Amino acid sequence: MSPPAKLPRWAELGLLPAINLIAALLLSGAIIRLIGESPWAALKLMADGAFGSQESIGYTFYYATNFIFTGLAVAVAYHAGLFNIGAEGQAYIGGLGTGLVCLWLGAWPFWAVLPLAILAGALFGAAWAFIPAWLQARRGSHIVITTIMFNFIASALMTWLLVNVLIRPGQQSPETREFAPNAFMPGLHTLLGKIGIPFTSTPLNLAFLLALAAAALVWVLLWRTRWGYALRVAGRNPAAAVYAGIRPPRVTLGAMLLSGALAGSLGLNELMGSQHRILLDFPGGAGFVGIAVALMGRNQPVGIFLAAVLFGALVQGGSQLSFDMPHVNRDMVVVIQGLVILLCGAMENVFRGPLSRLFAGKTRSPKSEIRNDGGPDA
Amino acid sequence: MVEEINSLPPALELRGIDKRFGAVHANRDLSFAVAAGTVHGVIGENGAGKSTLMNIIYGFHRADAGEIRVHGKPVEIHSPQDAIAAGIGMVHQHFMLVENFTVLENIVLGVEGGPRLAGGLASARAGLEQLARDYGLDVPLDTVVSELPVGLQQRVEILKALHRGADLLILDEPTAVLTPQEADQLFKMLGRLRAQGKTVILVTHKLREIMAVTDRVTVMRQGAVVAEVATRATSSRDLAEKMVGRAVLLQVEKGPAQPGATLLTVRDLEVTDRLGVPRVKGVSFTLRAGEIVGLAGVAGNGQSELLEALAGIRAPSRGEIVLGGRDLVREGLDPRARRHLGLAHVPEDRLRMGVVTGFSAQDNAILGYHDLPAYQRGGLLNRAAILGGCERKMAAYDVRPPNPHLRIAAFSGGNQQKLVLAREIDSDPRVLLVGQPTRGVDIGAIEFIHQKLVALRDAGKALLLVSVELDEILGLADRILVMNAGEIVGELARAEATEEKIGLMMAGVKGEGRA
Numbered sequence: 075m076s077p078p079a080k081l082p083r084w085a086e087l088g089l090l091p092a093i094n095l096i097a098a099l100l101l102s103g104a105i106i107r108l109i110g111e112s113p114w115a116a117l118k119l120m121a122d123g124a125f126g127s128q129e130s131i132g133y134t135f136y137y138a139t140n141f142i143f144t145g146l147a148v149a150v151a152y153h154a155g156l157f158n159i160g161a162e163g164q165a166y167i168g169g170l171g172t173g174l175v176c177l178w179l180g181a182w183p184f185w186a187v188l189p190l191a192i193l194a195g196a197l198f199g200a201a202w203a204f205i206p207a208w209l210q211a212r213r214g215s216h217i218v219i220t221t222i223m224f225n226f227i228a229s230a231l232m233t234w235l236l237v238n239v240l241i242r243p244g245q246q247s248p249e250t251r252e253f254a255p256n257a258f259m260p261g262l263h264t265l266l267g268k269i270g271i272p273f274t275s276t277p278l279n280l281a282f283l284l285a286l287a288a289a290a291l292v293w294v295l296l297w298r299t300r301w302g303y304a305l306r307v308a309g310r311n312p313a314a315a316v317y318a319g320i321r322p323p324r325v326t327l328g329a330m331l332l333s334g335a336l337a338g339s340l341g342l343n344e345l346m347g348s349q350h351r352i353l354l355d356f357p358g359g360a361g362f363v364g365i366a367v368a369l370m371g372r373n374q375p376v377g378i379f380l381a382a383v384l385f386g387a388l389v390q391g392g393s394q395l396s397f398d399m400p401h402v403n404r405d406m407v408v409v410i411q412g413l414v415i416l417l418c419g420a421m422e423n424v425f426r427g428p429l430s431r432l433f434a435g436k437t438r439s440p441k442s443e444i445r446n447d448g449g450p451d452a
Numbered sequence: 453m454v455e456e457i458n459s460l461p462p463a464l465e466l467r468g469i470d471k472r473f474g475a476v477h478a479n480r481d482l483s484f485a486v487a488a489g490t491v492h493g494v495i496g497e498n499g500a501g502k503s504t505l506m507n508i509i510y511g512f513h514r515a516d517a518g519e520i521r522v523h524g525k526p527v528e529i530h531s532p533q534d535a536i537a538a539g540i541g542m543v544h545q546h547f548m549l550v551e552n553f554t555v556l557e558n559i560v561l562g563v564e565g566g567p568r569l570a571g572g573l574a575s576a577r578a579g580l581e582q583l584a585r586d587y588g589l590d591v592p593l594d595t596v597v598s599e600l601p602v603g604l605q606q607r608v609e610i611l612k613a614l615h616r617g618a619d620l621l622i623l624d625e626p627t628a629v630l631t632p633q634e635a636d637q638l639f640k641m642l643g644r645l646r647a648q649g650k651t652v653i654l655v656t657h658k659l660r661e662i663m664a665v666t667d668r669v670t671v672m673r674q675g676a677v678v679a680e681v682a683t684r685a686t687s688s689r690d691l692a693e694k695m696v697g698r699a700v701l702l703q704v705e706k707g708p709a710q711p712g713a714t715l716l717t718v719r720d721l722e723v724t725d726r727l728g729v730p731r732v733k734g735v736s737f738t739l740r741a742g743e744i745v746g747l748a749g750v751a752g753n754g755q756s757e758l759l760e761a762l763a764g765i766r767a768p769s770r771g772e773i774v775l776g777g778r779d780l781v782r783e784g785l786d787p788r789a790r791r792h793l794g795l796a797h798v799p800e801d802r803l804r805m806g807v808v809t810g811f812s813a814q815d816n817a818i819l820g821y822h823d824l825p826a827y828q829r830g831g832l833l834n835r836a837a838i839l840g841g842c843e844r845k846m847a848a849y850d851v852r853p854p855n856p857h858l859r860i861a862a863f864s865g866g867n868q869q870k871l872v873l874a875r876e877i878d879s880d881p882r883v884l885l886v887g888q889p890t891r892g893v894d895i896g897a898i899e900f901i902h903q904k905l906v907a908l909r910d911a912g913k914a915l916l917l918v919s920v921e922l923d924e925i926l927g928l929a930d931r932i933l934v935m936n937a938g939e940i941v942g943e944l945a946r947a948e949a950t951e952e953k954i955g956l957m958m959a960g961v962k963g964e965g966r967a
């Protein structure tokens with residue numbers, strides 16, 4: 075019954091996520107202890123695996139790039155009051171667009187391929203998000219349900235395309251031929267090398283910088299344009315939106331198009347940057363991780379960046395861990411990731427109550443003026 | 453009235469309550485006592501700290517310092533649960549009911565008394581029927597809450613508190629959402645509660661209500677108690693002065709209207725609701741420059757629907773709305789397009805429609821005007837202009853605290869309303885639609901808002917005023933339309949209007965001089 079507990083901004087954005095993360099790590103540590111390994115050694119291995127060398131840093135940020143795109147996608151929809159669970163499918167179909175450009179126009183110079191590949195990825199992803207958005211806006215079909223369904227449809231469609239149409243002739247595994255080298259996203263080590271900074275060769279590539287640019291763009295669009303203002307009004311209070319002459323159905327369409335375009339950009343990193351072909355299930359769950367990233371990042375671009383790096387580190391450090399510790403296998407690593415999602419995402423409010431009581435007791439001004447920029451108003 | 457010579461300890465005693473929100477000192481060393489078995493009024497300007505104090509007593513907020521005693525014993529109240537345990541109940545201005553539960557389920561919610569719902573419900577039903585008999589609080593226990601009118605929903609809240617054993621009942625602006633008729637019923641009920649020995653704290657802006665039902669009144673200003681008097685020993689005028697700290701005009705001061713050209717013409721307008729039931733049935737009238745037209749009627753007779761149709765929020769099923777030679781209905785203009793044509797709108801329900809509660813004051817100050825060129829620069833929002841605009845509005849309308857960065861929800865109700873009015877009037881409209889402009893607003897601010905509305909009239913604008921306060925309509929309007937069951941049943945010039953005449957027409961008796 076009591077109003078949602080509010081915290082000072084620094085506690086909201088820094089302390090609370092940190093406490094959640096520590097709780098998740100403690101729980102993971104307990105489990106690792108149970109299976110007979112040392113939690114401390116495991117933590118060190120993971121940290122080392124994620125940030126210990128140039129190579130591990132490269133991988134961590136390479137994974138993080140995917141999560142930035144999908145996290146932003148989820149966040150944009152969230153601000154419009156929509157829960158987009160379909161980033162996975164949008165990334166899949168968006169990657170198809172990017173991949174087709176690379177396959178067909180790979181002979182063109184890179185600087186001509188790049189804008190077209192970006193455009194195609196965004197367009198395909200947006201188109202895939204548009205159908206559920208349209209169904210929601212015009213027919214009231216719930217977007218959570220339809221976007222989930224469209225994940226399955228995307229998956230079936232891509233399997234069919236890869237097995238029957240796009241498969242490289244004379245080959246067994248369902249994937250296309252390799253892109254022409256002109257359509258490879260330059261690695262960050264190459265770019266850094268050009269300005270005289272040596273860096274180990276890793277899959278980390280130009281798409282990382284594009285993801286950062288996308289984060290900046292989302293910030294500007296949502297908080298510095300009238301379009302973003304209208305989107306946030308409609309997301310928080312549809313009645314006030316109508317009063318202000320904003321049409322919520324139109325906002326739904328616009329927000330989902332942008333959301334799909336962001337998710338659809340994943341192929342820039344995954345396909346152009348690393349795989350250099352279209353292959354089965356290349357998003358690899360990044361669309362779902364994006365939900366956790368958005369939640370944990372409070373749906374703010376900076377928060378999403380930080381959360382994406384954390385999840386990138388979990389993936390990269392986790393594989394290092396399963397490599398070095400005999401009792402910890404890949405599934406264990408998934409459990410640890412799951413705990414982080416659980417405590418930082420789904421149960422992020424568990425410590426909010428006690429923490430706000432602590433603040434109420436300690437300081438004279440428990441109520442901050444700033445609320446977390448979270449969900450639509452009740 | 454109950455005699456105050458009472459040797460019992462007071463039902464509630466506050467000692468040195470102090471509370472700050474950052475820089476705002478909302479409660480300053482407050483002390484007063486509420487005698488058992490009385491109705492105690494608390495009045496004060498918007499932002500005086502009344503709601504803050506009530507929320508402290510009910511455990512929503514925690515005081516920085518001070519002591520609360522209930523029947524002489526100090527109590528620690530950290531949460532509403534503690535308050536309920538101490539016999540304190542509260543009815544919030546915004547009801548805390550589960551809309552799709554029945555009345556009974558709502559009341560039992562949280563005190564089911566065991567894992568099996570059926571048993572709890574049955575025993576609660578018996579107890580509630582007893583309570584309803586004792587206090588004349590009749591509510592249909594098996595009706596779904598969303599189907600009840602506001603007045604009955606409020607009763608459910610009161611029953612809920614009594615069912616939890618409340619002995620002291622806090623009502624924070626209970627009549628702000630009620631029609632005058634519903635308010636009368638509420639006050640009868642409060643009388644019965646008092647007769648049964650319950651204690652009531654009533655927070656309100658309406659001095660009429662204070663004079664009618666309270667035994668004592670505490671007056672607050674800027675977080676502190678500035679006066680405490682027996683109701684018998686004071687008057688409305690006296691209380692108003694104590695509240696604001698200067699003499700207040702309880703009557704609107706205005707010259708005669710000089711109506712000019714017709715600005716807005718409504719012809720044969722029909723509005724149906726979602727179920728296809730007509731709520732406005734073929735209404736026609738005009739608004740002229742330089743006049744305030746009051747729309748009177750018992751709440752729920754189509755005024756709200758009419759207002760929303762004019763503003764472009766509801767599509768009428770038939771009829772014309774002509775503004776500046778253009779038919780807004782045929783062109784299908786949305787609220788934004790209508791604003792560009794000079795039609796501004798202060799909505800009746802500020803919190804539901806007029807503001808976005810999670811946004812800051814400055815972001816709320818551009819709601820509906822966010823695409824004005826003045827707020828853009830180079831394709832982006834001009835944050836400096838938005839901030840400056842908000843600061844200017846806050847200064848001009850004395851919005852307190854004048855902090856554009858503060859979330860709108862942290863402003864007191866009256867200050868939110870001033871900001872909404874500032875936003876709409878500041879757009880320099882030709883026609884202003886105003887719904888309940890002074891709902892939840894203190895008398896000082898009412899005087900101010902009324903002056904602004906009259907000034908707008910004198911500047912040659914047309915105003916349509918919808919209010920459930922007959923006093924407000926009589927005080928402001930130059931011409932009065934009376935609505936009943938979706939029709940305009942009569943039109944009166946201000947000079948010929950009396951409360952009785954309007955009252956009869958509101959009840960459906962057709963008046964002379966049909967428009």
Ligand SMILES: Nc1ncnc2c1ncn2[C@@H]1O[C@H](COP(=O)(O)OP(=O)(O)OP(=O)(O)O)[C@@H](O)[C@H]1O
Pocket residue numbers: 441442443473474476478496497498499500501502503504505852853861862863864865866867892894
């Ligand atoms: N959560 C909050 N955070 C910051 N300031 C607050 C908060 N709640 C209230 N205030 C401030 O405390 C002061 C007292 O507010 P309060 O709501 O108690 O006034 P009120 O007397 O109930 O006014 P009204 O008659 O308009 O309802 C105001 O200046 C208000 O802006």
Ligand SMILES: [Mg+2]
Pocket residue numbers: 502503504624864865
């Ligand atoms: Mg209040």
